[in-house]
Amino acid sequence: MSYLETNAKFVPTGFRKLLYLNWPVILLLAAVSSFGFLMLYSVAGGSATPWMEPQVKRFGVGMVAMLVVAMVPIWFWRNMALIAYGGSLALLVAVDMFGEVGMGAQRWIDLGPIRLQPSELMKISLVMFLAAYYDWLPLRRTSHPFWVLLPVVFISIPTLLTLAQPDLGTALLLLIGGATVMFAAGVHWAYFATVIAAGVGTIYAVFASRGTTWQLLKDYQYRRIDTFLDPSNDPLGAGYHITQAKIALGSGGWTGRGFMQGTQSRLNFLPEKHTDFIFTTLAEEFGFVGASTLLALYALIIFFCLVSAVNNRDRFASLVTIGIAMTFFLFFAVNMSMVMGLAPVVGVPLPLVSYGGSAMLVLLLAFGLVQSAHVHKPR
Amino acid sequence: MKRPPKETQQSARSIGRRSLVIGASQLAMVGVLGWRMRSMQVDEGDIYRSLAEENRINMRLIAPARGLVFDRNGVPLAVNEQNYRVIITREDAGDVDDTLDRLARLINLSPEEVESAKAEMARRPAFVPVTVAERVPWDDVAKVTVNAPALPGITAEVGLSRHYPRGSDTAHVVGYVGPVSDYDLSKIEDPDPLLQIPRFQIGKTGVEAKYEDVLRGSAGTKRIEVNAAGRVMREIDREEGKSGADIQLAIDSRLQSYAEARLEGESASVVVMDLESGDLRAVASAPTFDPNLFVRGISGPDWRALNENKYRPLSAKTVQGAYPPGSTFKMVVAMAALESGLVGPEDTEYCPGYTEVGGTRFHCWKRGGHGNVNMHRSLQESCDVYYYEVSQKIGIDRIAEMARRLGVGVEHDVPMSAVSMGVAPDTQWKRDRYGEAWRIGDTVNASIGQGYVLATPLQLAVMSARLATGRDVRPRLVHSVGGVIQPSGAGEPMGLNENFLRRVRAAMFDVSNAQRGTGFGARIVAEGMQMAGKSGTSQVRRITAEERARGVTSNADLPWERRDHALWVNFAPYDNPRFAVSVVVEHGGGGSSVAAPIARDVTLQALYDGPPPLEAYPSNLRDAIAEQQKRIENHVARGMTASDRA
Structure with a gap:
């Protein structure tokens, strides 16, 4: 029984819950999604089909789902955490065995009407499960080596499974999302420092050994890493997309070329212009003003989530909010870094803007949890 | 698990602190993203903008x-x-x-x-x-x-x-x-x-x-x-x-069409040159081909038919065909002899029908011989022995030099493909070409336009033009380019002795117009239009002793490829020359009987700028000519409609 349950009599009930929703976040989500609708309309050459219309419908369904999740008390979701994690893990394994191959990677599982991406589901389930774990774990054991090792295993299993698909972007999100929950829960900073130092050290060793007698990787592996880190080495292959994306983004200038006037996307120079690279179209057509506005909207969502988390005295509610906020943050930060040439192309969509049902639905369900956490706190 | 209020507070405080760290690092990342956006879009925007333009704009x-x-x-x-x-x-x-x-x-x-x-x-x-x-x-x-x-x-x-x-x-x-x-x-x-x-x-x-x-x-x-x-x-x-x-x-398409039609059935060529400007009024080579076939992309069978035809329709024989000029070369030798000062116009040689040089007997075409022959008669009756003797006196180098001055064996600047230079051989040439010394027999052969001498129909027309005018007339095929008139080919006086030239021309006049002239049968009788010419019959190969034994004595008995070339050069009118003409009929037989009538008809067409009156022909030929004119007119008309339809 957590703090919240003991104070359940102070929690809003019935329709009064609607008043206590985190309305700024809802409005911001709608605003960001609207940006997405606009861009999907634009990249289709001024047409609601084939992308905008389904996206709007999904947004509608997603919003309803979010409200439903928000209405359910947060402690119910805490109790569901283990089931959610176990289920997601089972689906991930299933996908590795029976999953369809899409975009060169095994990611989907076909459940009749819905095509499900278990790795998407896992992003929330992992955060939920870790939050519930720390809610259950006595505070003083938080930094105990054994009780630190356990969540590391919880994180590692799905991370390795998605890495095997291979879906580098999702693996990265799971890893950092999970680590963030651990960090927020108060695991001693020395663990993080050690891991980061070890990681940096390994990377340094790998590169420093190149060309020496004790070289750690084979030559072709180095070349692959080179191309991955700097696609301009391969201007007609991997580099082509990123070069075109940068041209689109840069040519936007201060105010952009105007709605539906972006030549790069209009003329099909951009790859995946309705999915992973949609930000480039936005930046091209609305310029720095439009792009930084979207960035600000994203930042505000994170801000309101963190404020809600800090003000919530329920450990599970806070941790789940922080974890989801971090996952959401990672989505747009990695995507933007990728299209701006700051990070290698790993295939992470721009949250709520990129076309894609699975991602949007899962994100809105996640924000349902955030809302539920926000609503179900004693007033 | 119920958490005591103290622990709850501790947890909330810890989460608050850690959230601050998380929020701060997120804010830093947002700052990096914003800064990157700014530097790409604002600071480097122009670079990317121009890259985008290059991308989408294609020339x-x-x-x-x-x-x-x-x-x-x-x-x-x-x-x-x-x-x-x-x-x-x-x-x-x-x-x-x-x-x-x-x-x-x-x-x-x-x-x-x-x-x-x-x-x-x-x-x-x-x-x-x-x-x-x-x-x-x-x-x-x-x-x-x-x-x-x-x-x-x-x-x-x-x-x-x-x-x-x-x-x-x-x-x-x-x-x-x-x-x-x-x-x-x-x-x-x-x-x-x-x-x-x-x-x-x-x-x-x-x-x-x-x-x-x-x-x-x-x-x-x-x-x-x-x-x-x-x-x-x-x-x-x-x-x-x-x-x-x-x-x-400079081509006159009407004359050109007439010439092509007149050559129909022969493997032959005609060049008509305007003496005033060097304009090439007609440069006709037969048989010919339809150039429109090539524009469309010629079919395999058509190409093979053109390429394997033994009359070589694709070849422009006027400039690509180099033939032994035969007796048409005699004017060159005559002029070289006169200009050398070693031979006078009235000096005679005795022609017994042959001459012996270095143990080889060289025959005159007239087995019985011409008796005593001067320059005039040697041209008029085409006596070979006169030239055998004269050429030995003056030497090949003088002959070659005169040939080049008159336009044989030199390059003429006409914009046609694969223009041949012909050959005006001399001692140096033979040394360079064969690494052998020039022999006297070579000179004797060259003196009647055989042996190493080769001339194209164009060169023969130029030779005739230069003899007629005394100027170094140059052929001009292109009259103007983009409205800019090309330099005239009228040329400057060559410095040849006018008296000698007059004598050669007079001899050529008698070739065409004197009873005993070789070209008398193809004369023009219209007053003021008469032409002066010279026939040539050049051997492709000697008739061998064996063939002679088999009874092969005349051309007609030989296969086509081995018959003589029939040549003719002339200018007209004699009194006031306007055109120089050359005709070569490959393996056609005798120059005076085959080439001269063609030249006469083409010359008359040029002089009258259209079909000439029948009165220009000797009366005995008029019926046949009338017939021929009608046939050719039909032919020209038919040919034109055919190509217009294509």
Whole structure:
């Protein structure tokens, strides 16, 4: 029984819950999604089909789902955490065995009407499960080596499974999302420092050994890493997309070329212009003003989530909010870094803007949890 | 698990602190993203903007209209003809097979055309238009246009293609165009980007090839917006190219057609040169070919037929054919002898019908001999022995020098393909060519235009022109380029003794007009129009003793390839020369009997600028000539309609 349950009599009930929703976040989500609708309309050459219309419908369904999740008390979701994690893990394994191959990677599982991406589901389930774990774990054991090792295993299993698909972007999100929950829960900073130092050290060793007698990787592996880190080495292959994306983004200038006037996307120079690279179209057509506005909207969502988390005295509610906020943050930060040439192309969509049902639905369900956490706190 | 309030507080505090760290690092990342956005979009925006422009804007070349070729009177010889083609765009066509079936029912389409269109469509992206049929008649274009709704993706398009209205008559002079080959490209150091345009055509032979730079014009450009797949989205602007310059030839197409018709049935050539300007009024070579076949892309069987024909229709014999000039070379030797001062005009040689040189017997064509012969009689009756003797006195080098001065064995600047230089051999030449010393027998052979001497019909006409005028008349084939008149070929006096020239001309007059002259049978009787000429019959190979034993004595008994060449040169009118003419009939037999009548007819056509009155001919020939004129007129008319229809 957590703090919240003991104070359940102070929690809003019935329709009064609607008043206590985190309305700024809802409005911001709608605003960001609207940006997405606009861009999907634009990249289709001024047409609601084939992308905008389904996206709007999904947004509608997603919003309803979010409200439903928000209405359910947060402690119910805490109790569901283990089931959610176990289920997601089972689906991930299933996908590795029976999953369809899409975009060169095994990611989907076909459940009749819905095509499900278990790795998407896992992003929330992992955060939920870790939050519930720390809610259950006595505070003083938080930094105990054994009780630190356990969540590391919880994180590692799905991370390795998605890495095997291979879906580098999702693996990265799971890893950092999970680590963030651990960090927020108060695991001693020395663990993080050690891991980061070890990681940096390994990377340094790998590169420093190149060309020496004790070289750690084979030559072709180095070349692959080179191309991955700097696609301009391969201007007609991997580099082509990123070069075109940068041209689109840069040519936007201060105010952009105007709605539906972006030549790069209009003329099909951009790859995946309705999915992973949609930000480039936005930046091209609305310029720095439009792009930084979207960035600000994203930042505000994170801000309101963190404020809600800090003000919530329920450990599970806070941790789940922080974890989801971090996952959401990672989505747009990695995507933007990728299209701006700051990070290698790993295939992470721009949250709520990129076309894609699975991602949007899962994100809105996640924000349902955030809302539920926000609503179900004693007033 | 119930948490004591103290622990709850501790947890909340810890989460608050850690959240601050998380929030701060997130904010830092947002700052990095914003900074990167700013530097790319604002600071480096111009660079990326220009990269984007380069990306989407593509320059395409517009082929300029090729310059036209006219004859001296403005009659078009090479034009650009509009023609229609039917094209199909796969992505608009729906069911391609079905659409093509419907098209084939509507207009005349061969199964091959349909198949090749399908094959090309399969190779190319769906948005690239593919030609189904070319040179479609207007009726079919109308049918396609009217039935457009039933033929999705099919349109009729207009294009330009080269056409030669006079067809085969001017084929060797004007030449023809054809698609650029890899070989063409390899020859050019810095190829015009135009040559990369698919189906672009360049001059392959004749004036079309020699004046390619002038006729081609310069490319226009259009800027088009394309997408990453290369698909044209829209045209932004265009700058029209400069059409090629027009060329006016010195050729008189009427005379040219007459000459071609007159040569019909022979493997022969005629050159008519205007003495006043060096203009080449007619440069005809027979048999000839239809240059329009090449523009369309000649078929394999047609090509083989032209290439394997033993009369070599593709060869411009007027400039490419180098023949032993035979007796037409005697004027050269006569002039060399007179100019040398070693031989006087009235000095005589005795002709017993042969002469012995170094143990070899050289025969005169007249077995019985001519007796005592001076220069005049030697030309008039074409006595060989006179030249055998005279040439030994003056030596080959003097003869070769005179040949070159008169235009034989030197290069003439005419814009035709593979122009031969001929040979005016001398001692040096033989040493260079064969590494052997010149022998006296070589001189004797050369003195009657045999042996190593070779001349083209053009060179023979130039020789005749220079003898007639005393000036170094130069042939001029192109009258003007882009309206700029080309320098006249009238030439300057060559410094030859006018008295000697007059004597040679007088002898040539008697060749044509004196009873005993070899060309008397082909004389012109119209007052003031008489011509002065010289026949030549050059042996391709001696009749061997064995053949003689078998009874082969005359040309007619030999196979065609081994018969004598018949040659003739003349100028006319004698009193006031206007034209020089040369005729060579390959393996035609006797020069005076075969070549001279052709030259007479062509000369008269030139002098009268059309069919001459029958009174210009000796009375005994008039009926036959009337017949011949009618036949040729029909022929010319028929030939022209045939090529116009094509």
